[in-house]
Amino acid sequence: MNTSNSLPPTIGERARKFIKRHDVRMSFLYSTLITALFVFLGLWFYPKFMPEVMSEQMQNGKEVIVYFTVISAPVAGLVLGIALYTFLNRHKGDTPPPDGPAIRTNNPVVLVWTVVSSLFCLIAISWGLVEMNVASSEAAEREPNAIVVEVTGSQWVWNFNYPDYGISSDKLNLPIDRPVVFRITSVDVNHSFWPVQLGVKVDANRHAVTTVRTTPNVLGGIDIRCAELCGLYHAYMESEGEIMTASNFNSWVTAEGGHTA
Amino acid sequence: MTTFANKTSKSNVPEKSLITKLNMGTGLIAGIIFSESMYWLSKSWFDMNEAREINKILTLSMIAWCIGFLIGIGAFIGPFRWLIGKDLTDEEQLYMAGSGQGISRYFKYCTDHKVVGIQYLVGVMTMLGAGGTMAMMIRTNLIKPGSKFVTPEIYNSLVGLHGITMIVALIVVATGPFGNFILPIMIGARDMAFPRLNALSWWLLFTAIVTLCSTWFFGGIPTGWTAYAPLSVQAGPGMNAFIITIIIFAISSAIAGANITATVVSMRAKGMTLNRIPIFVIGSTISVALAIPAFPTFMASQIMAAFDRTIGTGFYDANVGGSGWLYAHLFWIMGHPEVYVILLPGVAALMEITPVFVRKPLFSINAAIIGFAGIAGLSILVWAHHMYASGWSPSLNGPFMVTTEMISIPTGLIFLVILGTLWRGTPWLKMPMLCVYAFLWNMMIGGVTGIYLSDVPVDDYLHGSMFVTAHFHYTLMGAALTGAVGGLAFWFPKMTGRMLHERASYISFWFTQIGFNVIFLGMFAAGSQGQPRRVADYEQAFATSDLISTIGAYLTGFGMLVLLWAVIHSWRKGKIAPMNPWGSKSLEWTVPNPIPLENFHELPVVTSDAYGYGRSN
Numbered sequence: 001m002n003t004s005n006s007l008p009p010t011i012g013e014r015a016r017k018f019i020k021r022h023d024v025r026m027s028f029l030y031s032t033l034i035t036a037l038f039v040f041l042g043l044w045f046y047p048k049f050m051p052e053v054m055s056e057q058m059q060n061g062k063e064v065i066v067y068f069t070v071i072s073a074p075v076a077g078l079v080l081g082i083a084l085y086t087f088l089n090r091h092k093g094d095t096p097p098p099d100g101p102a103i104r105t106n107n108p109v110v111l112v113w114t115v116v117s118s119l120f121c122l123i124a125i126s127w128g129l130v131e132m133n134v135a136s137s138e139a140a141e142r143e144p145n146a147i148v149v150e151v152t153g154s155q156w157v158w159n160f161n162y163p164d165y166g167i168s169s170d171k172l173n174l175p176i177d178r179p180v181v182f183r184i185t186s187v188d189v190n191h192s193f194w195p196v197q198l199g200v201k202v203d204a205n206r207h208a209v210t211t212v213r214t215t216p217n218v219l220g221g222i223d224i225r226c227a228e229l230c231g232l233y234h235a236y237m238e239s240e241g242e243i244m245t246a247s248n249f250n251s252w253v254t255a256e257g258g259h260t261a
Numbered sequence: 262m263t264t265f266a267n268k269t270s271k272s273n274v275p276e277k278s279l280i281t282k283l284n285m286g287t288g289l290i291a292g293i294i295f296s297e298s299m300y301w302l303s304k305s306w307f308d309m310n311e312a313r314e315i316n317k318i319l320t321l322s323m324i325a326w327c328i329g330f331l332i333g334i335g336a337f338i339g340p341f342r343w344l345i346g347k348d349l350t351d352e353e354q355l356y357m358a359g360s361g362q363g364i365s366r367y368f369k370y371c372t373d374h375k376v377v378g379i380q381y382l383v384g385v386m387t388m389l390g391a392g393g394t395m396a397m398m399i400r401t402n403l404i405k406p407g408s409k410f411v412t413p414e415i416y417n418s419l420v421g422l423h424g425i426t427m428i429v430a431l432i433v434v435a436t437g438p439f440g441n442f443i444l445p446i447m448i449g450a451r452d453m454a455f456p457r458l459n460a461l462s463w464w465l466l467f468t469a470i471v472t473l474c475s476t477w478f479f480g481g482i483p484t485g486w487t488a489y490a491p492l493s494v495q496a497g498p499g500m501n502a503f504i505i506t507i508i509i510f511a512i513s514s515a516i517a518g519a520n521i522t523a524t525v526v527s528m529r530a531k532g533m534t535l536n537r538i539p540i541f542v543i544g545s546t547i548s549v550a551l552a553i554p555a556f557p558t559f560m561a562s563q564i565m566a567a568f569d570r571t572i573g574t575g576f577y578d579a580n581v582g583g584s585g586w587l588y589a590h591l592f593w594i595m596g597h598p599e600v601y602v603i604l605l606p607g608v609a610a611l612m613e614i615t616p617v618f619v620r621k622p623l624f625s626i627n628a629a630i631i632g633f634a635g636i637a638g639l640s641i642l643v644w645a646h647h648m649y650a651s652g653w654s655p656s657l658n659g660p661f662m663v664t665t666e667m668i669s670i671p672t673g674l675i676f677l678v679i680l681g682t683l684w685r686g687t688p689w690l691k692m693p694m695l696c697v698y699a700f701l702w703n704m705m706i707g708g709v710t711g712i713y714l715s716d717v718p719v720d721d722y723l724h725g726s727m728f729v730t731a732h733f734h735y736t737l738m739g740a741a742l743t744g745a746v747g748g749l750a751f752w753f754p755k756m757t758g759r760m761l762h763e764r765a766s767y768i769s770f771w772f773t774q775i776g777f778n779v780i781f782l783g784m785f786a787a788g789s790q791g792q793p794r795r796v797a798d799y800e801q802a803f804a805t806s807d808l809i810s811t812i813g814a815y816l817t818g819f820g821m822l823v824l825l826w827a828v829i830h831s832w833r834k835g836k837i838a839p840m841n842p843w844g845s846k847s848l849e850w851t852v853p854n855p856i857p858l859e860n861f862h863e864l865p866v867v868t869s870d871a872y873g874y875g876r877s878n
Contacts, residue, residue, distance in 0.1 A: 023685060049789035049806075050722075061722040065713050072709045079676050083683060083701045086619075091687040096844040097620050100686040102875030105625035110677065117673035125666050128716040129659055184652070189491040190585055192650060192725050196791040199722045203651045205586070206491060207579035210652030227650075227725030227793045229420075229485045231492060232413050235796035 023085060031081025035073045042069025051197050054218040054243060058199025060131050068124065075120065146179040146213070153184070153191030153204035156237040158224055167258035172224055172241030175249040179215045192228035195241065201227055216243040278353050280335055285368040288334030292468070295329025296322045315498050316570045319479065323505040327468040334464055335370045339457055358456070360858055370464060372456035375856060378442025379756065380463050382749075385437055386825070388430035388470065389742075393821055395423035400780075400814035403807050406799055416797035418481025418499070425473065425486040425503065429510055431737055432552070432599065433466065433517075434745040435606035440521055440545045443752050446849040447539050449530025449867065451859040454523040458516050465513035469506045476502035485795055487596075490577030490588035494569045501570070504563045511560035518549035530848070532867035539847055539871045540629055541748075544609020548602050551637045555598035562591035586653045593644035601640045603737055605633055607744025608675055608704075611697045614751050615682045617845045618694040622872040624681025628674045635671030639664055649717050650724040658717045665715035672708055676701070691843070692766040696747025699774045703739025707732060710785070728788025731781040739777060746773075746824070753831070754838030758854040762835060765827035769820045776816025783809035847871040 009017070018024055046065045053059050091097030149172070150161040161168045172195065174180055184193045186204035193212075194201045197220075202212040216222075226237035244252065250260045300322040307314035331337060342348050349357065359366030359373045366376055367383075399419050402410040411419065441463075445453055453459045476482055479499040484492045493500055525546045529538070565576040566588070575581035577588045616623045623629065645653075645661045679697065688694050710732040713719045723729060753761040787806035792799055799807065841850040848871070852860055 045786070046789055049786045051791050057718065057721060060718045064716050064719045068713055068716070068719075069709070072712065075673075076705050076709060079680055079701060079705060082680055083698060086683040086686055086688055087690070087698055089687055090690045093689075096618075097687045097689045099874055099876045100619055100621035102622055102877050103624060103681070103685070104622050105627070106681070109681070110625055110628050110674075113673065113677045114670065117670050121666055121669050124669070124712055124716065125663050128662050128666070128718065131716075131718050132659060132662075189495060190489055194725070194791075194793070199718075201650045201721050201724055205579065205584075205652065208584070208586075208652075212652075223791065225791070225793050228489070229417070229487075229492070229795040231483060231495075232417065234417070235413065235793075235798045238800075 023089070027082045027085040029081075030084045031074075031077040033077075034080045034084070035077030038073035038076050039070050042066050042073065051223075052218065052220065053199070054197040054220065054222060055199055055214045055216050057214050058197060061199045064127065064131065067127075071120065071123065075117075146181045147175065148181050148183065149174075151182050151184040151193050151204065153186040153193065153226065153230070153237075155188050155231050156226070156233040158191075158193070158226075158237065158239045160239075160241075162253070162258065165253045165258035165260065167253060167256040169256060170239055172222065172239060173249060173252050174216050174241065174243050175246045176219055176243050177215065177217055178246070179213060182212050182214075184210045184212070189230050190228050191226045191230045191237065194225045194227040195222050196225060197222045203228060219243050219245065278350075278356070280338060280349075280353050280356055283333065283335035283338075283370065284365065285334060288330045288464075291333025292326045292330030292471075295332075296326035299325035312498075313571060313573060316501055316567075317572075319498050319501040320505065320567060320571055323472050323475070323502060326472065327465075327505070327509055330468050330471075331461075331464060336461055336464060358452075358858060370460050372452070372460050373858065374441050374445050374453045374456065374459055375756075377459050377463050378438050378440075381433060381437030381441055381466075382756070384463070384466065384470065385430050385434050386828070388426050389434075389821075390825065392423050392426035392430060393818060395419050395426065397814060397818050399423060400811040402797065403799070404811045405808065406801055406804055408798075411797075413797040414483065415481070417483040417485070417795070418477075420795050421482040421485045421488070421503075422473070422476065423486075425482070425506070427737075428486060428599070428603075429466075429469070429473075429506075431603045431741055431745075432514065434603075434742065435610055435748055436517070436521065436545050436549055437463075437466075438756070439541070439610060439745075439748050439752055440517075440549070440606065442756055443849050444521065444542055444545060445524060445528065446755075446852055446856070446860050447542055447847060448525060448528060448533055449848050449861065449865045450524060450528035451861065451864070453520050454528055455520045458520050462513045462517035462520065465509055465516070469509040469513065472502050472509065473506040476500075487592060488563075488566070489592075490566065490569075490585045491579070493566055493588075494577055501567070504567045504570075507563045508560050508567075511556040511563075514549075514552050514556050518553045521549045522546055522553070530865050530867050536626075537867055537870040539613060540623060540626060541606070541609045541613040543630055544612070544633055545606045547633045547637050548605040548609075551598050551605075551640065552602045554641070555595045555602065558591045559595035559599075562588055562595075565591075586648075586651065589648055589651060589653070590644070593647045594641075596647060597644045598637075598640045600733070600737065601636050603741045604744075605636065607741035607748070608700070609633070609744075610748035610751070611700050611744045612675075612678060612682075613847070614693040614747055615679055615697050616872045616874055617751075617843050617847075618689045618691060618697075619682055619686035620689075620874045621682055621686050622875055624678050624684070626678075626870070626872070629678040632671040632674035632678065635674070636668060639668045639671065643668065646715055646720075649720045662715055662717050666712060669708065669712060676704075692750035692761065692763070692770060693747045693843075695767075695770050696743050696750065699743045699770070700740050700747070703735050703743060703774075703777070707735030707739055710735065723788060725793055726788040727784045727792045727794055730794050731784035731788060734777075734781050734784075739781075743774075749828070751843070752849070753828075754842050755849055755852075755854070755856070757832050757835075758838055759831050759835035760838045760842065762827040762831045765823055765830070769824035769827060772820030772823065773817050774820075776813045776818075776820055779813030780810045780817060781813075783807065783813060845871075846873055 050062055152159045160172045184202055184204045186206045191204040193204055198214050200212045200214050202210045222241045224239040253260050303318045303321045307317050357372050359371045359376050402416055476499040480497040481499045482503045483496055525542055568574040569576055575583040577583045577585055642664045646665045649658050750761050783806045787803045792803045
């Protein structure tokens, strides 16, 4: 022991000693590996399983899931990494293990933990609020040339009424790149209108009209499902639809007996 | 038991008292007589051919069943004596506490908190078994698209009954058995503050469970456990059973909650100051205190539903100016606090376990208390996040998103407390400790997916999908139930006097936990792909994800059966447990096995908290 040890160690010395500890290094290693696993899940799992993105809302939702997973990966990694190290460092035998260090608390750690988790929370909140705000203001801007679709849920079918064109159909066909306003209601119990690939959803309530807006921006088929248990054949309350070019849409409307004004 | 013991105990029996003649059997008989007579009586009042009249008949019969059962088992003997200006004699009170009776006291209106705890334990395990069997049937029906294992009608009923059975079971899974059996000993009390109310809370729950079972004979509950209003008003006669069950259960949990709270506030041993209360006691108290304001709204919602169904009011009927949104609000004002009512005692049990098996003090008990209190406080401000997509007020989605995501901060503190306790420790990986690790993994996944769902743009996509189902199973089953299983393994030696079969519990643990993760990772995938919840059938696109889930479900089911075997086997002929097998410093381990009637010969005096483990560096 040299004489410098008689002085209390500086923060730098304590930090250097801390990161040289075996348990700290191993915990860090495991944390990194688990973080990588969660980042991989975020970048691969959700994008792989979520359906095709056909509107901005769907794009937003998908992005939030991916980014939130990546952001939360280090937190999950830290917790599970430390837990994994202690798990592997277990006590073997049939008697209780020897006593560990009597650490009652560590105020700086509690403080840092609270502040950091609050920051993460703040990021999540601001992200969501900004996205909601953008979505609603964009929807408001595009209102003028919007196409209105009156959606009616009944046990157990969807009906789509296009008041501008004077047609009504069990298929939800929409022109691409044109904003659409869904006005949703129900004639019996609650349903939930879910055009899956458009990433929006709102309940259908009797004697009430709920509204949701979106703009389909990719051509292709869409699935419409009911996301609220509505009785016996809830599972079969499905419809199909298609996002088509403006000219195809017009010819569909004509074929259905409507007028394209 | 020797003849001598029999004789001495006989001498305590109040000879002519009615109490000695009443038990579960007389309760059942009285309940059946009451409900049958009410049935025949009301049939002459109301017309059997109209749905609304049938609802009246069934509702009245079920209420009569509950009252009849409670009269038959002797729940009202005490209050009746008060009415005529008397009370039970000392001998009768001793008899009511189960003194000198063997197994039979478990079938009586018994005021001993240990008996009530065991009654709760068996009741909860029965409910979990029934709910688990229903889960297996649900998953079997979903094994492939177009499988016709059950009809859609039965499937919907299974979904609803699985849900409500599991929710009721999980609400009492930790506070019932451990909160009644262990908690009073933990704080050094001879019994609960209100022993008769304690018995009442259990037997009310029993009548509620029987009522819930009767729903099968009346066509089931086709609405899911949420019983959303226009659908529930439209539903068949089975719905009456659901309504009555919830009303009775709300009374039962209010009584239990008041009782536990009063016990913790007023019955603590000398020297057990607020900062020396064990964390399980704090967690349970916060949980039941949270239930006290939460459940009345659920009860109110069901009373209104009963009025809509029987006498034709229109609380939820949009035709006459009511609104389904009213139901949704009342339901979720209960519904969100309720998930924390479920979660907190389980977590608290794990926090109680960790220091014992790591031999370190609980890290920052203040952070744990702030975490629990923060969760409880915020949880009453977040209910409408279940209604983002309901359209009732899109402009309020923002504020509810803020409060919801703020819950991640106190939840983070809970992780910190467990993690800080593990830090630099060498854990003794017995069954209770394994549950702590399973909790960390499951709650991490449940928590992070909860943050996605609290984000409105994501919820617009995922709401009502299998993703939500997977998320809340991770928190309720993966975290809360795992916590309760840990608590069972931990306190089993004290509750039964025998050790839990070790090898069987390990086998059960790994099957259950691995199976559990397989089920719900499959379900996360199905939900991300766009499969709605509560569907009896689905498209080919979801086939792989659902098949994986079903395989996982069978693994979990097997694991749970092994646990059931382990519990029954160990209870009957397991290894005799020493007084303190884990070397814990908490008060419940200072009483001998079997625990004497009033727990302590001499009331303990507490001089420190229960976490004095560890060497000073």
